[in-house]
Amino acid sequence: MKSHLVAIALLSAAVSIGNAAGDSPFTGTWKMNQEKSKLAGHTMSFASAGAGGLRYTDSTQSYTFTTDGKKATTPMGSTVAWKQSGDKTWENTSTRNGMLMVTNTWKLSDNEKTLTVDSKGTKPNGENFSDTAVYSRTAGAKGITGSWVNKEIKLSAPNTLDLKPNGDDGLMLELSEMKATVGTKFDGKDYPAKGPTVPEGITLALTKTGPRSFKMVEKMRGKIIFLGQYEVSADGKTMTEKDTDAMGKEPSTIMWEKK
Numbered sequence: 001m002k003s004h005l006v007a008i009a010l011l012s013a014a015v016s017i018g019n020a021a022g023d024s025p026f027t028g029t030w031k032m033n034q035e036k037s038k039l040a041g042h043t044m045s046f047a048s049a050g051a052g053g054l055r056y057t058d059s060t061q062s063y064t065f066t067t068d069g070k071k072a073t074t075p076m077g078s079t080v081a082w083k084q085s086g087d088k089t090w091e092n093t094s095t096r097n098g099m100l101m102v103t104n105t106w107k108l109s110d111n112e113k114t115l116t117v118d119s120k121g122t123k124p125n126g127e128n129f130s131d132t133a134v135y136s137r138t139a140g141a142k143g144i145t146g147s148w149v150n151k152e153i154k155l156s157a158p159n160t161l162d163l164k165p166n167g168d169d170g171l172m173l174e175l176s177e178m179k180a181t182v183g184t185k186f187d188g189k190d191y192p193a194k195g196p197t198v199p200e201g202i203t204l205a206l207t208k209t210g211p212r213s214f215k216m217v218e219k220m221r222g223k224i225i226f227l228g229q230y231e232v233s234a235d236g237k238t239m240t241e242k243d244t245d246a247m248g249k250e251p252s253t254i255m256w257e258k259k
Contacts, residue, residue, distance in 0.1 A: 026239070028259070029160055029259045030258055031258075032159070032254055033257050037252075037253055037254045041250045042133075043059065043138075043147065043148065043149045044056065045057050045058075045146065046146065054145070059250060060245070061076050065082050067083060068082075077096065078096045078199070104118070104119050105117070106144065112137070112141070116134050117132070123177045124179040125178070128156075131155050132153070134150070134151050134152040135149060135151065159175050159177045160176060170183065178195055178198075184204060186207075186214070188206065191205070201222075204216055205219070210231070212232040214229075223246075227248065228241055237257065238255060239256040240255060
């Protein structure tokens with residue numbers, strides 16, 4: 001799942017040229033307004049990989065796994081283990097550096113046109129989460145194999161985004177719940193992100209597009225995986241984030257409100 005799926009897609013920050021860091025419209029603590037955000041649109045597919053295996057593919061990664069509980073390593077550096085627990089039910093766990101990140105339960109509807117994913121886990125700060133994503137089939141007819149698009153997602157505990165001065169020409173980003181940080185400069189260069197659940201090789205590059213706006217490019221080991229456009233309102237109370245995948249597809253919008 002995109003998570004956050006999730007999870008790394010919220011790593012972004014910038015500073016406005018001509019302002020001191022303390023006067024930047026981006027500085028402060030931001031909370032996602034889920035009701036005003038549009039998070040759906042993630043696409044994924046499952047295909048037969050032979051010998052009882054399956055291949056999972058989305059816009060950022062593709063890997064092969066079996067449904068007998070054996071561990072597989074993903075291109076994002078996490079370890080996943082899948083089990084089929086029923087005719088239309090699967091469960092997988094994802095770990096990184098020995099830390100359990102999430103347990104997903106996948107349930108196929110009786111007509112096999114809808115796939116619901118319930119995700120549960122504990123964030124690095126100890127906060128529990130319980131999220132739900134609902135996918136609709138776009139290709140295939142039976143089982144989990146085929147193509148899927150996300151139509152609905154509900155997050156039980158959205159992260160907060162803390163932006164602090166990083167010298168006079170950058171910001172320090174912190175997702176406190178994820179214990180994730182990245183120090184950035186507003187120069188278009190790649191800066192590494194750090195944290196217990198942040199994939200190794202994740203970098204952010206920021207470029208100004210206006211006095212209250214910027215674009216962000218997220219890369220994984222030099223390969224673009226995520227694009228974002230950010231703009232703070234004239235009153236400084238909200239920040240709109242518009243995202244796509246590397247190909248400009250799978251658009252989503254996050255509305256941030258300054259606390």
